[in-house]
Structure formats: C-alpha cells, structure tokens
Amino acid sequence: MQIYLPIADLPVNVFLILAMGLAVGFISGMFGIGGGFLMTPLLIFIGVTPGVAVASVASHIAASSCSGAISYWRRKAIDPSLALMLLAGGVIGTAAGVWLFTLLRALDQLDLMIALSYLTLLSIVGALMVSESVRSIMRARVGKPVVLRRPGSHIWFHGLPFKFRFKRSMIYVSAIPVWVIGFLMGFIGAIMGIGGGFLLVPMLIYLLRVPTATVIGTSMVLTMVTMASATVMHSATNHLVDAVLALILMVGGVIGAQFGARAGQKISGEWLRLLLGLLVLMVGLRFAFQLVLHPDDIYSLRIVEGMP
C-alpha cells in the first residue's frame, strides 16, 4: 500500500516503513537502546533526506523511550532528581543542536555533517564495544573472574563544586558533569536523530557511578524529554518533522520492542554486546562508503524557501 509522506515528499510503501519500525524496535528492545542510530540511517538509505530523517526519528524515539520510562517508573527504577539535573543540560543542548542543524542546512552542509558525525561516532563506539565484548568473552573462556568496577578509583571531576546527593542512585557528585553529559546528549541527539542511550548509559555508569538499578530508567527519561523537545524545535524552525512517517515508525517500533525484549533475555550479555557492536560498526562503515565512493550524481537540487 503506497502512501505519500507529506514532508519527506516521497511515496513509500506503508509496510516497508512498518517493517523497518518493527525490525529496529526488535533490536532496540533486545539491546535496551532507543534505536535512533539505526533508524535514521535506514531512512536515509531508502531515500528520505537526512534532515527529515533526523527530525522525524526524534519523535519516534520520544515514543519508544516514553513507553520504556513508564515501565521503569512503575518499578521505581528512575532517579527523579538525577533525571531533572540531566534535563537542565539536556534541553539547552537540544536547543543548541537544533540551532547548529539550521545553520548547517542553510550552508548546504547538513547532509555531510550528519554522515560525518555518524561515521565518527559509530566507528569509535562500535570498535570499543566489539573489542570490549570479545575480551570479556575470551576471559569467560579462560575462566578468569570479570572485574566490573574498581571501587575507590577517583576521577578529577569528582572534586568539582555544586555537589548534590542523588538519593535513589545513592551517589554524591557535582552537578557540573551531570549538566555537561545532559547537554552533550541533547546536542548530539538533535543533530543526529539518536536518543543516545548507547552512549549515555556507559557514561552514567563509568563516570558518575550511577548504579545499574536506576541507570536505564533515568537515561530513558532524559531521552524522552530531549527528543520530544527536539521534535517541537525541529518543527518550529526547519519544518522537517514528518508526522505521518513518525507515526508509522512509532507503531512498528513499540510493537517490535516487546518481542525484542523477550529475545534479548535468551542471549548472554557479552554476545549481545558483541552483536550490537558489530551492528554499530556496520552502519558506520556504510556511511564511510557513501562519503568516499563517487556519488551517482555530483549535482543535487534544493528548493530555496522564502524566496519568490
């Protein structure tokens, strides 16, 4: 069934988009991530312009992280004060990201920046994940115990002022790194169309020592609010959010996530991380090829708005 995407300006098959939503939802449920880093590239690869893909995926991630956040809230696995502190930076970061997005678009360099950001971020994160999971799989083979956290180790920013006690997470840290992390996530999310869960969760664990009990729920609250604000800001400034596309993605995504979550429980953590790492690397490589290979057409057209 063909439908016409009003903002993407593209006729697409509803079932293709729904299947993409299901597949990415399945993967995101399996790995406990938002899936924006997969969905945005997939949309770009089927012909949606990078700008529309980024802006529309924001609302798709808002939906999936909202349903996640609600179920974590029920289990009291969210630290509200930490979430609020992250959000203070997150919303400002989103606004900064949308501003840069608009600027790059006016300079005709948005597509390039999106591709470059994906290439850089995904290659680094993918390589780290793969090497880390391969090492822990090897360790498990040999039979050595895995050292997860070295207690007592201290990072320089733990000495910063504005210390806060986050009761539910049972941590006592400066608000400055919390704001900075929130800002970075909002900023990256608005430009790349990712929730950033796969970056945020490790940062919260390794840098802020947030316990595993509250880390995923809290990160989902941040993702939900930054992505919802990114949706509003992208709509108000660039008019690039395709609500029809987003709605189909959301429906596929939330259903897929349910099945993915069940499948994820059957695979061990190391193998799951290895699979995710390989997936992240592959998407990164796809962007590298696209940037390096000779384009089909070196010319492209763009309608200039606001000009007679």
Add this chain to the structure above:
Amino acid sequence: MSASRFAALAGMIGFMAVSTPAMAERLVISLSHHRVLVTSSFTGTEVVLFGSIERDQTAPLPRRGYDVVVTVTGPRESERTRRKERVLGIWVNMESRTFVNVPNYLAALSNKPLDAIVNTDLQRRLQIGLVNTTLPQRIGSGVTDVTQEDAFRMAFLRLKKEHGLYIERNNGVTFFTPTLFRADIPLPSNVPFGLYDVDVKLFADGATIAESTSALEIIKVGFEQFVADAARDHGLLYGLATAMLALLTGWFASVVFRRD
C-alpha cells in the same frame, strides 16, 4: 472515443480562445480539465488539450503542414543546484548556484522535433523547448541567464527531467486531421500545486502564425496536504502535536504491553 473526450470536444465550441485576428488562421484550444485535484492516492494523470486550426477559406494550406508547440509552465520558485567535489577523499557540496523564479514544472510538447519546426534562433526568441527557456541565476548581486552550455544550467535541466517535472516530447502533439490536434499534458505524482499557464503556438513553414493561451490549476487535497500545510504554516503547534502524539503512543504501548 470516450464520453469525456466528447464532452471536451463539445466544450471547445463554448471556450474560444482566439488571438492574432489579422491572420488567416485562428487557433482554438480547450483543456479536458481546468482544475486537477491531487489526493493522497494520486499517482499522476494527464490533462488533454484539444485544438483546432480555423482557416480562412482563401488561405492556402502550408506546404509542410501545420506544426504546434504546447508549453505548460508551472508555478515559479527559486532552486539551488549544488555540486559535490572531492575534498580530502570525501565528497562535499562545494559550489552552488541559485536559479531565481524558475518554473517548478515545465512541459514542451510538439508534433515533431523542434528543429524540424523552426530554426534555433526563433526557438530561442520564442523560448520554446526546455533549453531555450530563460533560467535566471543569481550571480553576484545581479540576476541573469547564462549560456546554454553552462554546467550548472545543464545539471539543473537534467535533474528536473529526472524528477519528471521538466518534460520534453516531440511526439506530444498528435494531429487527427491537418487542422485538428490533441496534446496530452503529463502531470507526475509529485506535481507541484498552483496555477499553470498553457501556451499553444501554431507554426507554418517555419514561422509562427497564431498563438493561444489557457490555464489550469493543480489543487492538493486530503490528509497528507493538511499535514504538509500545518507543518509549514503552524510549525510550533504542529511540533507540539507531534510530540504529544509520540508520548501518547509510548504511554499507550506501555499500557497494552504491561507485563506486571
């Protein structure tokens, strides 16, 4: 012949667009539709133009017969053509040119190749055929058209043709009799909405002898158009509504799939 075509032919008698009265020939044209509604299931259509050459009995038939060129010009807007270049191994948009106030849609239909109808000088002067249409570019502080061999100009025409919005068919006009013809104006699925000018020029032995104009309107209707209008005209409200929709979908999913 279908009933609608019959109706269109009958309509010609009522709709008389007549010009150049001093000539021995007059051109009478009629469109099958003056309004085309584009709905969400729209996959493209054609508007049929019928034309009749009304001759003075004394005028001799031209040696090579009559020739007709139909030019359909869509709403105008500005478009930027960008060119990628290799920088440090990756492909980057470098140079760009802005084409100011150019037709978003352009169709040039004729009964034979343009070169067989009139010489190139006259083609340029009358602006018939895609390459001969004025395509002003912003260069420095001024706006001017450049030579037809300009790389950006050629790329612009080629891309518009690939998008199906610039169309050139030298078999787009069919003569039933030496004085009665029809032309099918193709409107692709991505046809821009707005007012379209239809211009028909009549040629005999390499010279223009009559001209007639008409217009048609493309109107987009339906849910998708509502969404597109809302996104453009009420961005903030649209964004708030989309964000609410996302949060509601998420909430709904958490209720439906609740596992505890």
